[in-house]
Amino acid sequence: MAREVQLIANIGAWIPQVPLQGPEQTETISDTAPLPPAQRDGDSVPRGAPDDEIANFWSFLTSPSVMVYGAGGRVPHMPDYNIREEDLSRIVDVTPDSQIPGMGQQAAFIPRNVDVAGPSPHEGPGLDAILTPALPLMLTQRTRRPRGPPLPDTNQCPEQEWEQMKPIIHRMYLEEGKTLDDVMSTLSLVYHFHASEKMYKSRFTKWGFAKYSKKGGSGRDDRHHATAPQRRRKRPLIARGPAKSLVRRRLHCPTAPVSLLESPDRYRRKELTVHCVQNYISALFQSKGWMADMFSISPPAGTADHSAGWRQVEDQCFGVSVLIQGSSIKHAFQTLDGVFQSLKPLAAASDPSIVVKFWPMCHRLHGICVSLDDRQLLYAFLRHFRELTKNYFGTKHPVFLLLNALSHVEWDAMISTLRVGYLKSIHCMESVIGADHTTVLSMWSNYIKYWDRQSLHQAVFAANFTRLLAAADAQFGEKSEKAISVLHGFTYAAFYNFDDQMLSRQLAEDLLGRTMELPHVNGEYQWGLESQSFAFASKVLALLCLREDQRDESRAYLADAISCLERGDRECKTRAVMLAEDLESWLKSWGDIHSAEALGQKRIRLLSILSDGK
The missing domain is CATH 1.25.40.10 (Tetratricopeptide repeat domain)
Incomplete structure (x- = not known):
């Protein structure tokens, strides 16, 4: 059947040096590129901001060469496809050792905090009896990580799965120097491999995996076993008070297919997505002055609160989908132009609302692309946001690295990558402000609606x-x-x-x-x-x-x-x-x-x- 609507076949053309079709080709980001000064909240226009590229966006969209009007279809809900990942021979890794412009703090890693702290709602005192901690809470306060009961040792992973994951664990834990918490979280989210900390440590002993030593059992060159850079491990940022898990804990589920694990580089962009989210949230909340009560998050004194702006942009994205559902294509892209314009001031600030609103926005834009049978809109959004971030903060900023990775994800892998990024964002926010914070509850609710209703x-x-x-x-x-x-x-x-x-x-x-x-x-x-x-x-x-x-x-x-x-x-x-x-x-x-x-x-x-x- 011929397409009824063809709207944005060349939508990527207005962003400089962006291919017109699909994701960008793999590129290498230099770790030594000079960083431009970070944008201050008081500045209205950044140095080098790409204003001209979107000044005539609506004129471009409505030009005869781009838009042909027709009857629009209903925007469907987007399933979590059973998909394959693209091949990826090289991907730049992100380390938390370098200073992140606009943050003012060296990044640390936040481990996932899903375990229930305190009594289960099915036993002992009810939730109403749990006292709320004194608020507001300084988010730079460090407390001991509340751990729930460990995974039972009877839930042993099959030997075959451990051997499949061995080179990936070796690369992440020894070669890249990631913490065990980080390795466990990434393997759970990206590869669906679940094991307790005790299981990992037992397996490390069996394999001879030991950091800062010459031991190792992966069969690789010895230089990989002792070159992991030593980093002072920072204590995780954990919100104080009750942290009730909102999802049923799954002890174990099958890992990715063997055929995919034979080419582990296919998952590297998902790994990078997880790492960038963690790096960004950690660095953001280690800067002094962030406060939180049960209902909101307040920025440091003298810093603008951009939560309302992000909420407005998300509402505009919803409006775009509403208008497209009603075949009001022209009005939809007028609203979309407002979305791109509104991103300019928001991209200049480091704000937690980015990880709260960004993923639902991408999910909705993905649905619009599916409805229109045209993939360019989501890629144009990612690349535009990426270029704004680059102009404000440079190419080492975790948001730039996140957007750059997503801009290279192939379409068939996009929805599952967005899911992983959103889930990691929820885990990180949960570990910082608590599982019972209004923001975390709302994020879980949106995530569960579209991706994982069985886990509620x-x-x-x-x-x-x-x-x-x-x-x-x-x-x-x-x-x-x-x-x-x-x-x-x-x-x-x-x-x-x-x-x-x-x-x-x-x-x-x-x-x-x-x-x-x-x-x-x-x-x-x-x-x-x-x-x-x-x-x-x-x-x-x-x-x-x-x-x-x-x-x-x-x-x-x-x-x-x-x-x-x-x-x-x-x-x-x-x-x-x-x-x-x-x-x-x-x-x-x-x-x-x-x-x-x-x-x-x-x-x-x-x-x-x-x-x-x-």
Whole structure:
């Protein structure tokens, strides 16, 4: 079947020296390249920022040579494909020994902290009895790593799997000098190889693996056994207080196929993704001044908080997918132009919101590419973000290295690489701010929805959200931003991940009641957390009513939301279009053609307003 939509066949052309098709070819990054000065928060334009490349982005997209209009399809959810990795003969490794521009601290590694600290929710005191530590917490405070019970020794990995992993372990542990925690985390995430620390140490003894000695049993040249650079191991950054694991712990699962392990370099970009995420978060939070309570993360004094900016960019990406679903291609790429423009100031700052929002954005852009049957959009986004980071911080910055690695990942390997990067980001954030922090809960909820619903530990998840919501209501008030944020996350998890209709309805009704009075400027509603929560709660309640064949109630929830949001700013109007499309399709299925046509005219009018840039 011929493609109905061809939009961005040459979208990579506006980024200098970027191939037009697929991922970039493998390149080598020099470790000795000079670093430009880091961008200060007060500077509006970086030195050498590529402004000209996107100044006329919309004009480029709408040129006849690029865009042919047609009927757009629905953006599908993206499965975790069973895929192969690309061959990779060389990849530059990242070490934590060099100074990272813009960070001011030497990077250390954060081990994954998934083990449950304290009693299980199924035994002993309940979660409500666990005391919350004194907050806010200085994130540079170092505490002993809380370890849960070790993996049972009866869960022995087969000898064949150990032999398959031996050269990879040798390279990472001895040649590259990574810590055992880092090796264990990377092998678990990238190669699906799970073993306890005791098992690793026993195997090292058997193989003769010992750092800083001439011993080794891999059969390689002796120079590989003693040249691992000695590094002073830093104590990990761990948030104090209860850390309840939100996922069921899997003791062991099969490793990657033997055919892939015969060429381990195919996984090196995933390894690099894991390492860059860990390196970035570690270096960021070792800089002084970062604070955290149960609900938020605050930057050092005198440093701007960019969390709202990242939330806005993520919302814009969602708006792009909404407009494409409704075949509103022109309006979608007008919004996309705003996404690229908004990245410029955000790329100038080191902020934890990058690892919180970046992965869902890439996931959504990947879905748009699948819907349009054109892969260039995601690669253009990665390369544009990479060039901005390069101009601000240079080529040794972990975000640049991360984006550069992702820009080279082949399409068939992209979705699984994004999954690994997102999961590592959650593990690292969990180890820094705690497993029961609002940010971590929301990250888990989004990840589980798309990638791993079977691993959800629902009882722990719900208990953490319940405790956080009660604390936010008591401390800040029910209509405070922090309370609404927690309730929004709880409702999202209950509806998408718990499959609990009663709990979902209860939470959505509460959320809708708290957000009926939306913020406005000169009579125009403004998009933000309140309006987003209002739209989301309305949609959830409408869907729940639809499941119970309560048509009038379902229609009323969406109609009220559309009537409100259409009087808002551009993002509000975009959500009104989305809800109007849903209600229009329902009305047609119910045989109410007249109402459907009237709503369709309203939707077209809103799209016309969006087309005018309003």
